[in-house]
Amino acid sequence: GAVVSQHPSWVICKSGTSVKIECRSLDFQATTMFWYRQFPKQSLMLMATSNEGSKATYEQGVEKDKFLINHASLTLSTLTVTSAHPEDSSFYICSARAGDNEKLFFGSGTQLSVL
């Protein structure tokens, strides 16, 4: 099956710093990528949808200025958590699909811990 690579797997940072998470589709071109967040013992929550070359669409309650998403190419999307705070500590997961009728493939996730 298709492979989505997500890096880093885990990151620890100080409060106030910014963290960038990369999501790459390794063997297909991803027209659309999605970013999710998951708190312990909870389900995945969709944060935003990004289409290559256009601005991301954020879900209600997700601050677009805090969670910057860039989808500059068909194989790469990045999520930058700006001025991270302890409450941003979470498991962040990206997913990608090749076209509207295609199933989604997920990255392995990034565990962010903000001290």
Place this chain on the structure above:
Amino acid sequence: DAKTTQPPSMDCAEGRAANLPCNHSTISGNEYVYWYRQIHSQGPQYIIHGLKNNETNEMASLIITEDRKSSTLILPHATLRDTAVYYCIVRVAGNDMRFGAGTRLTVKP
């Protein structure tokens, strides 16, 4: 997209079939049924999907009732590595994918 209802947890003996139910009584004609699973601290893994016919692949079988209001994911011979949270998602092709609470399947020796 239609909402789904799954039992919060299930147990299954190793080597036996695991049958995971999902209710989606408000499903519309162009919505597919997808199943994903998430093993602890990993990203979700695609299992199978279908529209109205039963489907089978190397991982599982998907049985969709004739009225499409419910479905069952079948893992024919569960192993300890199948312990995970299983998500049933109903979605129109092209839409985003939203996750419910899922079913936590525990396979026991």
